[in-house]
Amino acid sequence: MAITEQDPGGVVTLARDLIRCPSVTPDDGCGIAALAAVLERIGFSVTLLPFGEGAARTPNLFARIGTGQPHLCFAGHTDVVPVGDADWSHDPFGGEIHGGILFGRGACDMKGGIAAFVAAVRLYLNRHPRPQGSISLLITGDEEGPATNGTVRVLEWIEKQGQIPDFCLVGEPTNPAGMGEVIKIGRRGSLNARITVNGTQGHVAYPHRADNPVHRLLALLGELTAAPLDTGSEWFEPSSLQVTSIDVGNTATNVIPARAVARLNIRFNDLHTGADLSGWIRTVTARHAPGADIHIAISGESFLTEPHEPVEALRAAVRDVTGQVPRLDTGGGTSDARFISRYCPVAEFGLVGTSMHKADEHVSLADLKQLTAIYAGFLEKVMR
Template identity: 90%
Template sequence: MAGPEQDPGGVVALARALIRCPSVTPDDGCGINALAAVLEGIGFSVTLLPFGEGTARTPNLFARLGTGQPHLCFAGHTDVVPVGDAAWTHDPFGGEIHDGILFGRGACDMKGGIAAFVAAVRLYLQKTPRPRGTISLLITGDEEGPATNGTVRVLEWMQANGQIPDFCLVGEPTNPGEMGEVVKIGRRGSLNARITVQGMQGHVAYPHRADNPIHRLLALLGELTAAPLDTGSEWFEPSSLQVTSLDVGNTANNVIPARAQARLNIRFNDLHTGADLAGWIRTVVARHAPRADVSIAISGESFLTSPDAPVEALRRAVHAVTGHVPKLDTGGGTSDARFISRYCPVAEFGLVGASMHKVDEHVALADLKQLTAIYSGFLEKVMG
């Protein structure tokens, strides 16, 4: 049996236990309940918060230790993406360890991160049995899915019950290649649009008797993509509009189709809002195709957390363990931090994400131990 030096705070054992819960979204696979039992054993008061109905019902939990300020919350998710069709070398839900590497779906995204934070709390409580302030966890089973009955709903509950923290740390894998490279203090917003241009079907030999929707669609897409949206801002790279699909469904060579559809995504920085971009898209579409149908969904606005005391404390904790001063970054995709940012300052730091969502997802045990030490140091700096 591994001693405390081999498994500080029990991080490896807990990571393996969580991986062995096959929590492929939306199925919890015992993940939330297993974590709840561990947290109660440490002394947390745990509230299970399932939201939704039927197959959309999502398991979540909120756990709290202590009272008063400061209130530091750790946020994460136990759900994982499917294992995929390709063959794994190791059982995706076996929690196998080979040559210092822990394999399994969720190893780095992000059951390993959850295990590291829980282990860090254990280590912190050994040094400070009666800490001041509050430590809490917001854990959802709906981050990899539609994200409708997970963190969003838990935050609403937290606000209604006076549980909003002073600062939140999200344990998503933020490091590209090695521990200590990146702390995320913001994310770009994301907008998805579906444009369906209605035309008039006809024979290609008699185009004057038809209205070709493809020509209209290409013209409006040409205008939308003609120039960059911006050149970036202080903390953000330039916004990006990408056409993701063009669909006509025409199987005939001599027929002008009745409709054509395109889909696009915009990842936008803090120079824009989702509403402004949606209005711009609708204006351009109306200019080229007045009868077009436009459907727009904004999955999150851009946000930026000021790099003040808690962020600096996190950077110092990272530097103390890894020797690296992490870059402050806002790149990448979206995460549940976009919801948390509406309520309190939030930053993200976790494991190396190179294998997330891939076959044979894995994490080095050394990285798990480093992350535990970083989180423990961060707790000491913030909580005192």
């Protein structure tokens, strides 16, 4: 593909092609296959890695060019969330361009980011046909879904192959309003808990003949939420516990229910671990409601990549292109970086995320070109 000023590295063309693949989780919609074909033409060795069975089968790929060090990996996902019920002004999978804006599901989250990195690699290889190190891509089709047969399984495969990278860059949309604002160097952990308190159903006029589980549930929730978990740490904001649901399924006004269920989520910083918080929840629950059923799921631990090289190289590349020094941040939700952090240092930088998961998701062509230039500059700094 020709490298032109209007489409540097083919970023616009590839972004449109990927958007036109209706890859709504768990369907691939040709997304992985289309990307694999492009990478093979560039010179990458591509391995398709589908994991899972039946409806849970997830398309993934790992592609690498070069065998030396340093080994830089780019991680991303071709799957997208559903179109939703809101009206779209443009075909969600049309890849339409109007007024310098590219529309479509996945435009900013994160097919645009993938296209920018591939375009940056094209530009880099045009200048350095035989790079000293190696560049790889870890692409999954299951980031927006359960995330069980995607990045986690690919990382296990990469480790067995002895190909763990020295650093990984995740192309999630990190910028709140404009390019160059934020680099993510960590994420909070996330814990979900469901607590079921069992009691004895009875008439509200005869409470001594019943055992009201709601009262005990409220007492334990009161203790869990009575004080902040912490006041934050050097790189993280304070941890947050939020009760998300309290249900008894009671349609009567004169009946004490037999059970009460609460759900809560904790987004926790590096002062805690999922295991420590789980133990605390169980201890408090036992104090107020012995015998309660507790189910806890930890979707990820907190992690932090110290802001040394190559984070500083990424920061410098952003400054060179945008003119501003990006803020290093650990806020927001979770991403596949939580899995990658178990294997190597990882940071996240991508497009502006204001339209992700919305109707008429879009990205400006100017931002696509800027991101391509940033990634290309980053490659120049870390692959020398």
